[in-house]
Amino acid sequence: MDAAGITAALVWHAAQFDLSVQDGNDLVTDAVAESDRLMGCWAILPPITGELGIGTGSRGGPFKPQEFFAAMRQHRIAALRAFPEQHRFLFNRAALGAFMDQAAERRIPVLFSVERGTLWPTIYSALREFPNLTCILCDIGTWGQDRHVWPLLETYERVYVETSYLALEAGGIAATVRRFGSDRLLFGTGFPLRYPEASTLALLHADVSEEDKHKIAGGNLHRLIQETRL
Amino acid sequence: MLDDCPIYDCHGHMGPFFGAHLPEADPDSAVRMMDRAGVRILVFCHHAALFAPDIGNRANIDAVRRHPDRFRAYCAINPNYPERIDADLASFELYPDVFVGLKLLASYHHVPITDDRYRPAWEFANERGLPVLSHTWGASPFDGPQHVRQCAERYPNAKIIMGHSCHDAWDKAISLVNSYPNVYYELCAVLDNRGMLEKFVEASGSERMLFGTDYPWFDFHYYIGAVFGADITDEDRRNIFYRNAEKLFGFRTEE
Numbered sequence: 001m002d003a004a005g006i007t008a009a010l011v012w013h014a015a016q017f018d019l020s021v022q023d024g025n026d027l028v029t030d031a032v033a034e035s036d037r038l039m040g041c042w043a044i045l046p047p048i049t050g051e052l053g054i055g056t057g058s059r060g061g062p063f064k065p066q067e068f069f070a071a072m073r074q075h076r077i078a079a080l081r082a083f084p085e086q087h088r089f090l091f092n093r094a095a096l097g098a099f100m101d102q103a104a105e106r107r108i109p110v111l112f113s114v115e116r117g118t119l120w121p122t123i124y125s126a127l128r129e130f131p132n133l134t135c136i137l138c139d140i141g142t143w144g145q146d147r148h149v150w151p152l153l154e155t156y157e158r159v160y161v162e163t164s165y166l167a168l169e170a171g172g173i174a175a176t177v178r179r180f181g182s183d184r185l186l187f188g189t190g191f192p193l194r195y196p197e198a199s200t201l202a203l204l205h206a207d208v209s210e211e212d213k214h215k216i217a218g219g220n221l222h223r224l225i226q227e228t229r230l
Numbered sequence: 231m232l233d234d235c236p237i238y239d240c241h242g243h244m245g246p247f248f249g250a251h252l253p254e255a256d257p258d259s260a261v262r263m264m265d266r267a268g269v270r271i272l273v274f275c276h277h278a279a280l281f282a283p284d285i286g287n288r289a290n291i292d293a294v295r296r297h298p299d300r301f302r303a304y305c306a307i308n309p310n311y312p313e314r315i316d317a318d319l320a321s322f323e324l325y326p327d328v329f330v331g332l333k334l335l336a337s338y339h340h341v342p343i344t345d346d347r348y349r350p351a352w353e354f355a356n357e358r359g360l361p362v363l364s365h366t367w368g369a370s371p372f373d374g375p376q377h378v379r380q381c382a383e384r385y386p387n388a389k390i391i392m393g394h395s396c397h398d399a400w401d402k403a404i405s406l407v408n409s410y411p412n413v414y415y416e417l418c419a420v421l422d423n424r425g426m427l428e429k430f431v432e433a434s435g436s437e438r439m440l441f442g443t444d445y446p447w448f449d450f451h452y453y454i455g456a457v458f459g460a461d462i463t464d465e466d467r468r469n470i471f472y473r474n475a476e477k478l479f480g481f482r483t484e485e
Contacts, residue, residue: 004459142422143447144250168422170263170446171254195424197459202452205266 001037004189004196008037010221012081016043017116021087022053029075039078039225041111045087046095065102072108073230079109079136084126085117091126104132106229107158115139115165115190120148127156134224138162139190144169146176153180160224163216164190167202173216174207182212186221235468237267237454238475241363241393241418241442242274244293247281255446257293261300267450270472271481272301274445275333275363279306283314287321294328302479304333304363309347310340319354330479331361331391336372338365343377356385361478363416366392368399375402382410389478391440394419400426404433411438414478417470418442421456428461436466440474 001009011031016024021043032040047063050056055068072078080103084091093100103110110133112118112126127135135158137149142165149166152159153176163185166172176185187203189196203213245255254263264272276289290303305322307315322329332355336343343364355362364381366373375396382390395415396403406413407430415438420426430439443453457467475481 142419144252146251146253168448168452170252170443170449171259172449175253190422191424193424194422195456195459198421198452198455201455201458202449205451207266 001196004191004200006189006196006200007218008039010039010041010078012041012043012111016041016081017083017086020051021045022051029077032076036076039076041079041081042072042077043081043083043087044096044099044110046089047099048095063099065099068099069102069106069108069230078225078228079111081111081113082126083113083116083118084122085119091122091129093129100130100133104130104134104158107134107224107227108230109134109136109160109224109228111136111138111162113139114141114145123152127152127159131156132158134158134160134228136160136162136186138164138188140165142168144172146172150176150179153184160184160186160220162186162188163203164188164194164199167199167206171207173203177206177208177212182208182215183220185216186224187217235471236270237441237450237471238479238481239264239269239272239443239445239450240391240440240475240479241416242272242445243280243447244274244276245278245289247277250447252446257296257301260445261297263445263450264300267454269450270300271475272445273304273330273363273475273479274301275304275306275335279303280308280333280335280338283308283311286314287318291321291325291328294325298327302330303328304331304361305329306333306335307348307351308339309336309345312347315347315350319350322354331355331363331389334362334364334373336365336377337367337370340372342372344380352381352385352388355388357387359387359389361389361391363391363393366394366396366403368396368402375399375406378406378413379410382406382413386410386412388412389414391416391478393442395430400429404430407434407438413438414474415439416442417453417457418444418448421453421460424456424459427457431460431462431466436462436469437474439470440478441470 013024013027025042028040032038045051054071055064112123189199278285278289279287294301294303391414393416
């Protein structure tokens with residue numbers, strides 16, 4: 001982060017995807033505790049199985065989202081991640097209704113990673129069911145994804161796009177800003193898979209105003225986190 | 231941009247494409263973006279030349295003629311229309327101000343680069359020592375490492391630029407460059423894999439390595455930033471950005 005000029009980061013752990021939500025979330029919690037420049041994402045599952053632990057009674061009682069959100073606040077966890085395809089659940093009202101209703105009301109961002117297998121129909125379906133969800137589209141893919149992303153930006157005002165792959169598309173950042181303004185883009189690098197200098201240089205030289213660059217670089221995420229009510 | 235460190239992008243395209251919205255795909259937009267990024271010359275092959283035989287290499291000629299100081303083209307070879315290949319090769323010789331090499335896109339044309347339908351193009355390149363930019367992909371049944379190896383042996387004078395460096399079959403790409411002096415890395419779709427450039431440079435040096443972006447698919451600044459971010463020397467960066475292209479294509483730079 002120091003070498004690439006990055007002040008702070010919202011992070012997750014590969015084990016949340018590859019191993020288990022429980023172990024991965026613990027690793028994120030530990031990493032965030034070691035640096036005040038990091039904020040974490042916890043991965044989520046349908047709470048009915050009790051695997052989320054926090055917010056679930058020891059005998060498998062009803063899930064209490066408020067306990068889960070309080071724990072997020074306590075551990076500097078600023079957002080949620082969902083991997084419906086990899087973790088074999090449906091991101092819909094039957095599986096996540098009360099949980100995601102409260103997340104939407106509290107403006108807690110939920111991140112979907114296309115590179116990590118989340119399908120566009122899943123994202124479209126999730127937003128149909130939870131249209132007020134604060135949703136961040138991450139790692140959107142190596143080919144230009146405007147045909148997938150722009151209808152969502154147009155339809156749902158609380159959809160945002162992380163730029164690590166948008167920056168890879170020639171003129172992708174500028175074209176999106178021309179169409180939707182700069183408030184909906186959040187700078188991302190894809191580190192450690194990708195060089196942070198790549199997306200940094202692409203933003204620095206994007207054909208947008210300095211004000212737009214500042215918003216994308218950090219202002220927009222800062223605003224989102226300030227709006228969150230945990 | 232440093233005047234003594236120009237950037238030659240050796241793998242580009244032009245024009246719209248069915249698979250994605252490309253916001254900056256026309257020749258004028260390309261030049262504007264090149265100016266912003268310090269890219270002096272883009273060597274490209276127009277999508278129409280690759281995918282629409284009714285338009286063909288005319289699209290390359292028109293684009294280069296629009297910005298003759300900034301563009302050069304690869305002559306597209308489409309093996310699904312073998313009757314046109316002779317005419318395409320003839321146009322290569324008719325337009326020496328336009329064409330600097332041949333372009334093969336076997337993974338999309340679904341004909342292996344070793345197929346006989348490509349033979350006239352390979353022989354043409356081999357006789358003249360021309361660069362041939364071939365899309366290469368690790369698991370491809372059309373332009374994988376094994377196909378590159380056969381062509382490198384059959385056509386030792388052709389300069390084979392491995393577009394995407396046999397993506398995912400990185401060790402095989404290294405073996406090819408280290409085994410055949412006529413095989414080159416090309417870095418498009420390599421540079422969004424952190425650490426791969428360092429691995430290539432460590433294994434093969436940086437003297438047969440060309441900078442490419444697939445523009446207008448991918449962003450000049452993004453890939454330039456990746457080269458800056460990689461743990462390699464400034465001499466390596468100069469080789470990648472312009473020295474190797476100068477040697478291969480005859481471009482000129484004052485240092």
